[in-house]
Amino acid sequence: MSALSRRSFLAGAALAALSLPAGAAAPMASAQGPGVYRYKLGSYQLTALYDGVWYVPIDDKFIRNASGADVNKALAAAFLPPRVLPISFTALLVNTGSKLVLIDTGTAGQLTDTAGSMLANLAVAGISPVEIDTILISHFHPDHIDGIKTKDGDKMFANAEIWVPEPEWKFWMDDAQMSRAKGPVLRYFLNSRRIFSDMAKEVRQFKPGAEVVPSIVSIPAYGHTPGHTAFAIHSGNQSMLAMSDTVRNPYLFARHPDWQPIFDMDGALAVKARRTMLDRAAADRMLVEAYHFPFPACGHMVKTATGYELVPVEWQPL
Numbered sequence: 600m601s602a603l604s605r606r607s608f609l610a611g612a613a614l615a616a617l618s619l620p621a622g623a624a625a626p627m628a629s630a631q632g633p634g635v636y637r638y639k640l641g642s643y644q645l646t647a648l649y650d651g652v653w654y655v656p657i658d659d660k661f662i663r664n665a666s667g668a669d670v671n672k673a674l675a676a677a678f679l680p681p682r683v684l685p686i687s688f689t690a691l692l693v694n695t696g697s698k699l700v701l702i703d704t705g706t707a708g709q710l711t712d713t714a715g716s717m718l719a720n721l722a723v724a725g726i727s728p729v730e731i732d733t734i735l736i737s738h739f740h741p742d743h744i745d746g747i748k749t750k751d752g753d754k755m756f757a758n759a760e761i762w763v764p765e766p767e768w769k770f771w772m773d774d775a776q777m778s779r780a781k782g783p784v785l786r787y788f789l790n791s792r793r794i795f796s797d798m799a800k801e802v803r804q805f806k807p808g809a810e811v812v813p814s815i816v817s818i819p820a821y822g823h824t825p826g827h828t829a830f831a832i833h834s835g836n837q838s839m840l841a842m843s844d845t846v847r848n849p850y851l852f853a854r855h856p857d858w859q860p861i862f863d864m865d866g867a868l869a870v871k872a873r874r875t876m877l878d879r880a881a882a883d884r885m886l887v888e889a890y891h892f893p894f895p896a897c898g899h900m901v902k903t904a905t906g907y908e909l910v911p912v913e914w915q916p917l
């Protein structure tokens with residue numbers, strides 16, 4: 600190749616590589632990338648499956664024992680706008696090597712337009728709902744159980760054995776309790792029945808504290824709801840805590856563990872459970888996961904002078 604033809608060849612190749620002239624606009628993406636994050640615990644593979652987020656307007660009565668001004672200050676400290684609580688949803692899939700265990704099931708798009716992507720992310724993770732062996736439910740709030748069924752009442756996980764906390768079933772399926780309920784709590788009663796009434800024979804109940812499936816031990820963490828349950832997962836010499844709703848948005852409830860939001864049914868009991876859980880996580884330097892933490896909803900908790908601070912995991916390619 601002569602010097603001249605070599606030069607024009609290189610120039611042509613450079614032009615071909617630039618299909619757009621420099622500075623041209625690229626189309627804006629309309630969606631985020633997939634919400635799937637995998638990590639390891641011993642020999643287990645865990646997958647965080649993002650379902651979405653709900654931006655919930657809150658008023659001055661949102662925390663029973665803190666002022667609206669204090670809550671807005673905490674939101675501002677987390678670079679969040681005032682009077683809106685972002686509630687993120689992330690389900691946790693545990694692959695033990697022989698079983699696929701799903702902890703809580705997402706909203707199935709039945710709560711808000713900005714959530715409902717859990718099944719799509721499960722597909723991105725390469726897993727079909729029929730492959731799930733076991734579903735563990737932390738409590739009966741809609742954002743945790745709605746994914747069990749479609750809006751039309753079809754079961755989403757055809758082959759899964761579903762385990763629920765015994766005191767949770769007892770409370771939400773009790774007609775006398777329901778007759779005293781109103782507002783959102785009444786809606787939770789009705790929704791629990793929509794999901795579970797025709798499944799009473801197949802749904803299995805565990806006593807919180809029991810090992811529900813091998814290496815996953817339930818932890819009573821009552822207060823948020825009467826039977827609210829967290830889980831400890833063990834593999835090899837490693838353990839982690841799936842805290843469920845014991846701690847929700849960490850910038851409010853880990854930093855201010857004594858705050859009692861109106862959606863904790865027994866505020867004082869929930870504070871006790873929250874402090875016990877956070878103390879254990881911080882003291883034992885355990886990996887934690889929580890359903891409403893920002894995606895991928897896992898990290899470690901550090902004790903501070905006034906509360907606890909979440910140190911999120913750093914993205915790992917493997």
Ligand SMILES: [Zn+2]
Pocket residue numbers: 740742743844890891
């Ligand atoms: Zn929740």
